[in-house]
Amino acid sequence: MKRKSIAIIMAAVLVMSLFVGCGKAKTENSKENSAAGTEAGKTAEEGKTSGEAKTITVWAWDDKFNVAVMKEAAEVYAESNPDANVKIDVVSLSKEDVYVKLQTALAGGGSGIPDIVLLEDYVSGKYLNTFPGDFVDLTDKFDYSQFLPFKVNAVTQNGKVYAVPFDTGATALYYRIDLIEKAGYTEEDMQNLTWDEFIEIGKDVTEKTGVQMIVEIANNKTTLIRSMMQSCGLWYYDMDGNINIKNNEALKAAFETILKMKQAGILFEAESTEGRAGALNSGTVASVVNAPWFISSLRQAEDQKGQWRAARIPRLSQVSSSINASNVGGSSWYVLEKSKVKDDAIAFMQGVWQGNTDFYDTILLNQGAMGSYIPGYATDAYKAEDEFFGGQKLNGLFTEVLPEVIPVNYGGYVAEANDAITTALSNLFEGKTDVNGALEQAEEQLANQLGR
Amino acid sequence: MKRKAGPNYNWYGWIFISTAFLLYLIFTIYPAGASLMLAFQGMDGGKYVFTGLNNFKRMLGDTIFLQSLKNTFFYLIIQVPVMLVMALSIATLLNSKVLKWKGFFRTSIFLPCVTSLVAYSILFKMMFSMDGIVNQILIHFGILDAPYQYLQNSGWARAVIIIAMLWRWTGYNVIFYLSALQNIPKETFEAAKVDGANAFYVFFKVTIPQLKPIILLTTIMSTNGTLQLFDETMNITQGGPANSTMTVSHYIYNQSFVYAPNFGYASAISYVVVFIMIILAIIQFGVAGKDN
Numbered sequence: 169m170k171r172k173s174i175a176i177i178m179a180a181v182l183v184m185s186l187f188v189g190c191g192k193a194k195t196e197n198s199k200e201n202s203a204a205g206t207e208a209g210k211t212a213e214e215g216k217t218s219g220e221a222k223t224i225t226v227w228a229w230d231d232k233f234n235v236a237v238m239k240e241a242a243e244v245y246a247e248s249n250p251d252a253n254v255k256i257d258v259v260s261l262s263k264e265d266v267y268v269k270l271q272t273a274l275a276g277g278g279s280g281i282p283d284i285v286l287l288e289d290y291v292s293g294k295y296l297n298t299f300p301g302d303f304v305d306l307t308d309k310f311d312y313s314q315f316l317p318f319k320v321n322a323v324t325q326n327g328k329v330y331a332v333p334f335d336t337g338a339t340a341l342y343y344r345i346d347l348i349e350k351a352g353y354t355e356e357d358m359q360n361l362t363w364d365e366f367i368e369i370g371k372d373v374t375e376k377t378g379v380q381m382i383v384e385i386a387n388n389k390t391t392l393i394r395s396m397m398q399s400c401g402l403w404y405y406d407m408d409g410n411i412n413i414k415n416n417e418a419l420k421a422a423f424e425t426i427l428k429m430k431q432a433g434i435l436f437e438a439e440s441t442e443g444r445a446g447a448l449n450s451g452t453v454a455s456v457v458n459a460p461w462f463i464s465s466l467r468q469a470e471d472q473k474g475q476w477r478a479a480r481i482p483r484l485s486q487v488s489s490s491i492n493a494s495n496v497g498g499s500s501w502y503v504l505e506k507s508k509v510k511d512d513a514i515a516f517m518q519g520v521w522q523g524n525t526d527f528y529d530t531i532l533l534n535q536g537a538m539g540s541y542i543p544g545y546a547t548d549a550y551k552a553e554d555e556f557f558g559g560q561k562l563n564g565l566f567t568e569v570l571p572e573v574i575p576v577n578y579g580g581y582v583a584e585a586n587d588a589i590t591t592a593l594s595n596l597f598e599g600k601t602d603v604n605g606a607l608e609q610a611e612e613q614l615a616n617q618l619g620r
Numbered sequence: 621m622k623r624k625a626g627p628n629y630n631w632y633g634w635i636f637i638s639t640a641f642l643l644y645l646i647f648t649i650y651p652a653g654a655s656l657m658l659a660f661q662g663m664d665g666g667k668y669v670f671t672g673l674n675n676f677k678r679m680l681g682d683t684i685f686l687q688s689l690k691n692t693f694f695y696l697i698i699q700v701p702v703m704l705v706m707a708l709s710i711a712t713l714l715n716s717k718v719l720k721w722k723g724f725f726r727t728s729i730f731l732p733c734v735t736s737l738v739a740y741s742i743l744f745k746m747m748f749s750m751d752g753i754v755n756q757i758l759i760h761f762g763i764l765d766a767p768y769q770y771l772q773n774s775g776w777a778r779a780v781i782i783i784a785m786l787w788r789w790t791g792y793n794v795i796f797y798l799s800a801l802q803n804i805p806k807e808t809f810e811a812a813k814v815d816g817a818n819a820f821y822v823f824f825k826v827t828i829p830q831l832k833p834i835i836l837l838t839t840i841m842s843t844n845g846t847l848q849l850f851d852e853t854m855n856i857t858q859g860g861p862a863n864s865t866m867t868v869s870h871y872i873y874n875q876s877f878v879y880a881p882n883f884g885y886a887s888a889i890s891y892v893v894v895f896i897m898i899i900l901a902i903i904q905f906g907v908a909g910k911d912n
Contacts (some may be wrong), residue, residue, distance in 0.1 A: 187802035268877050275883065294880045298663065318775070386772050387860040439749050439771060584879050587863075598774075616683055 219253040222383070222509045224516060227282040229263040233461065234334065234470040234499065235288055237531045241520040243518065244527050249519055254512050267585045283507035286334065288499045289322035293580035295502075296325045303330045309514055310522055319497070319540040321575035321585070324502050330502060331538035332521050333524060336499030337459035338566045338573065340393040341366075342479040344379075345558065347454040351376045355477055356514050360492050361426045363396070372435035373454050382429060383444050383453040386437035386511055389593050390425060390586045391496055395457055396422035399494035400487045401574035403488040404585035409577060411620065413611040414590075423603045427596060440461040457481050459605045460538055460566055478565055493572040498540075536568055545570075581618055588614040659888040668884060685889065688871040689864050691724060691778070695867070699782045700842045704835070707790050710828055712798030712823070726798070729791040737788075741855035744784040745771070774864035777857050784852055789845070793838045800834040801827070807903035836908040845902050847893055868893055 176605070177610060183591045186327075198424040201395060228234040235258055242256035257284065261269065266285065274295075296303060305328045311330055312320045319333035345355060351373040370381030384392050400418035405411060413419055429435040438444035447453045449469035456462065466476060480492035501521070503513045520527055528544030529536040545567040554562040579585075592610035595601050601609065662671035673875040679685050688692040713719065714726055732740065747753050748770045755767040770773075804827065812826045828835075853859055857867035868889060875886040 264877075271877065271881050275881065386769065387858055437769070437772065439769065439870065440745075443749065458771055580880055583874075587874075591859065591862045594772075594860065600863075613683060619678060 170183055177356055186564070210577040220393070220519060221253050222512055223255045223257050224284065224513050225282040226256060226258045226286075226511050227261055227266050228267050228286040229261055231260050231374060232464075233535055233537060235537050237334075237537050237560045238286075240534065241516075241527065244524065244530070245516050245520050248524075252444075252512070252519075254509070254516065255514065255572060263288075264492060266400055270295075270296075274302050278302070278504075278506040279280050279547060281504050281506060282439050283513045284497050285501055285503060285504065287325070287331070288497060289319070290582040292323050292331065292500065293578055294582075295326065295578040296330055302505050304507075304510060304514065305330060305515075306332065306503065306514070309518060314522070314542055314569055315565075316540040316542060318495060318572070318573045318575040321499070321500065322578055324500070333498075333500045334518050335461070335498055335537055335542055336566075336569050336570060336573075337461075337492045337495045338483045338538075339457055339459060339496055340565060340569070341457050341481045342476060342478050343455035344472070344475050345452075345477045346475045347373055347377050347379055348618075355479075358477070358479045358481060361482040362480045364485050366482040367428055367432055367434065368574035369456075370429070372430050372508050374432075374434045377453060377454070379454050380436040381434035381453070382455050382457070383436045383438055383447050384426070385441065385444055387437055387594075388586070388590050392426060393419070393422045393458055393493040393593075395426065395481060395496050396484055396490075396588075397494075398496075398576055399481065399483055399492070400490040400575065402487075402489075403574060403576035403578065404582070405577055405579035407577045410456055411611060411614055411618070413585075413614060414607050416607070418484065418487050418490070419486070419589075420603060420607060423485045423596065423606060424486070425484065426593070427603065430597060460497070460536070463556075473556050476557050477560060478557055478562055480565070489574075491572060491574070493569040493574075495573045500540075509519070532563065538563065538570075542569075542571070547561070579616075584617045585610075585614055588617070637850045651893065655887040655890060657885050658773055659891050660902045661884040663882060663884065671884070674860075678885065679889065679892065682685065684863055684866065685868075688866040688868045691863075691865060692849065692867045694778065695782060695785070695849060696843060696846045699785055700839065700846060701788055702782075703790050704793060704838060704841060706786065707793035708831075708835075709795055709839070710790065711794045711801055712827075714798055715775045715801045729794050731791065732788050733792045735788070737819070738853035738855055740788055741784065741852050742877075744780060744787075744852075748780050771857055772861055774861055777861060777865050781852050781856055785849075785857065789842070796834055796838050800831050832908060836904060839904055843904070844897055847897055847900075850886060 186472060207394055208373045211292050214547065228238055238256070242258065245252065245254075245256070266287075270281065270287075296361075299371060306338055307327075307329045309549060310329070310332060312599050315333045315335065319336060320329060323331035323333065341358070341361075342609065343358060348354075348358065348369070351369070353369055353372070357369065364380075373379065373381050382392075397416070397418045400415055402412065402418040404416075404419075406411060426435070430437075436465075438447050444456070445465040448456055448466060449472070451472070455464075480590075481494055483490040483492050502519060503510060503517065507513055518570075521539075523543075525547055526543075528539045528541055529547050531547040532544075532549045550563040550567050551561055553559045588610040592601075592606040595607040595609065596603065628640060651714070657673060658668070660670060660672060661668040662674055689866065691836050701870075709825075710729060714722060749755075750767045754770070755764065759767065770780055795820040808826050808830070809822060812822045848869050849867045850873065853865050853867050853870050854873070855866040856868070872886045872889050872893075875882050876887065
């Protein structure tokens with residue numbers, strides 16, 4: 169009898185612990201989702217007194233950059249709208265986590281989503297296609313004529329604008345002036361080049377200094393390819409979203425150019441992003457084409473202070489539409505339709521990201537973030553001289569380049585296209601095929617991936 | 621007493637396992653069933669719709685999938701036998717009566733198994749990088765003139781992955797063999813020696829047959845492990861160059877989280893892997909004989 173009761177108690181404890189475990193998980197869950205509109209979150213929210221602040225949750229991925237910028241925005245908003253009664257909670261995740269968590273949350277019906285999320289423009293189409301109706305149409309909420317046209321175009325689908333444009337990947341050619349001068353060239357010679365002229369200079373630099381002219385990542389050469397392609401106003405896809413690789417004259421010229429660089433021995437193929445930064449910091453390479461955020465990697469080499477310069481990127485002489493301006497990457501802020509505090513989130517974005525040039529100055533000075541808001545470019549902050557670049561007005565260069573960047577349709581499948589191009593380039597570099605063959609291969613692989 | 625408590629204890633038994641079973645049901649059975657359903661569905665305007673065998677048809681024409689399947693089998697055919705032979709040899713050495721410092725060697729051999737998959741992958745990537753230790757040693761001894769980019773050559777990239785896996789997993793299998801070797805009754809060895817068998821003969825005719833069940837176990841485990849290979853290729857080569865090191869698991873990940881999400885297609889590929897594993901296990905059981 170005694171044994172029996174002990175057994176029953178133990179079994180009861182075991183079963184209880186199971187429910188306790190579940191209950192705990194549920195409360196934690198509802199806390200996480202309180203802003204996301206789950207039933208649990210709703211009841212919890214209703215229980216609150218009206219005086220309590222609503223929380224707007226923001227997901228971003230770089231503590232020193234976009235997370236810090238959004239925290240700055242929260243402060244600005246709190247100061248200028250003291251009666252808004254919202255608390256902005258900026259959550260810092262890794263970029264992969266932002267994507268994977270958002271994707272699983274949306275696929276699972278929308279529990280656990282943030283209210284505002286940062287997405288790269290390259291994945292914009294993918295999310296808008298895969299989750300139609302999950303992102304708020306902001307077309308009437310902002311005056312989009314005040315933002316860079318190519319940025320607005322990147323977050324537009326079927327005539328509706330779905331995001332507040334944030335930073336850009338305006339490309340520049342960063343180069344070591346001391347090495348260029350050693351090879352007998354001047355700063356003047358590096359302006360408005362064509363890629364063919366650049367290769368000729370590169371040959372001299374490599375010959376006279378023993379340093380390779382330009383760096384690209386071996387397993388993923390698409391930064392150069394993408395910047396060359398958009399400088400012509402062309403992309404992997406045409407404006408209607410059809411694959412445009414085999415007959416893409418910009419891509420063909422880009423492939424030829426990069427192959428020429430390799431054959432001339434001026435291309436340093438780094439093994440990883442760290443390897444690329446390392447090669448530049450150690451002085452093994454004389455130049456790189458990349459976006460504004462790459463400058464912080466260059467600054468790591470303090471002994472190279474004053475030896476760097478930035479110029480407009482070279483253009484492709486083979487393509488008539490090619491200009492000395494392009495873009496690689498950039499990101500924008502999205503508001504989620506299933507957010508419980510959707511209207512507050514929109515009001516917050518309007519209050520800070522539109523019309524407030526002081527805010528844009530602050531984030532440029534503190535985080536080095538260059539927004540896409542054109543009136544912001546007129547301020548003095550953009551005329552600052554940069555000692556690392558020998559006193560050059562670096563931000564001024566970007567404000568010149570940005571309005572020229574030609575809008576293209578990134579489409580919903582950039583990662584797929586990048587992989588197809590990377591594979592084709594590997595085969596081209598290993599001598600398994602020629603330029604036309606590589607392009608055909610890439611088009612075939614991409615069409616296969618997209619089931620077309 | 622037994623009769624009195626019987627039916628009640630039976631009932632308690634169910635209560636006791638209910639916790640574990642419920643968790644198993646929620647976190648294993650349900651997802652497995654749900655993903656099987658998903659394998660027959662495709663994305664249409666943000667919603668999953670039933671598409672029949674479309675996902676499986678697509679696989680037949682998907683060059684990257686076929687390439688990744690080929691790569692996975694390449695790893696399987698080269699790496700698993702080499703690793704198991706190495707593990708068996710090391711285990712036999714460690715089991716030898718004349719060996720001193722046994723504890724030290726055993727620990728050293730097993731140590732790689734406690735390292736994290738990501739950490740050791742990154743370590744191997746560093747070792748085989750341009751300025752890595754492998755290039756430095758080869759240049760120091762005059763074998764190479766300039767650093768070689770191992771991870772940019774499809775053949776070498778595969779070799780690096782196999783070398784990394786051998787380092788990480790051989791010790792794990794050694795432990796299995798070692799414990800099996802110690803469980804073999806000593807009388808059988810003595811009897812063989814009395815009958816005049818040499819060491820070679822004893823190993824192949826006495827040791828190996830008695831290790832058969834454990835050899836079968838390690839083969840199946842290693843086969844499953846290789847078919848699920850992900851961390852190594854993801855961290856060492858990202859599947860490159862030209863998809864030559866891409867594994868099926870890596871491709872499933874790409875289809876789910878890198879490319880436009882297609883969980884239906886990814887589930888379908890997962891089930892093809894499950895199917896292949898079952899077939900391989902059946903073949904292995906058949907080869908090893910039914911008595912085991």
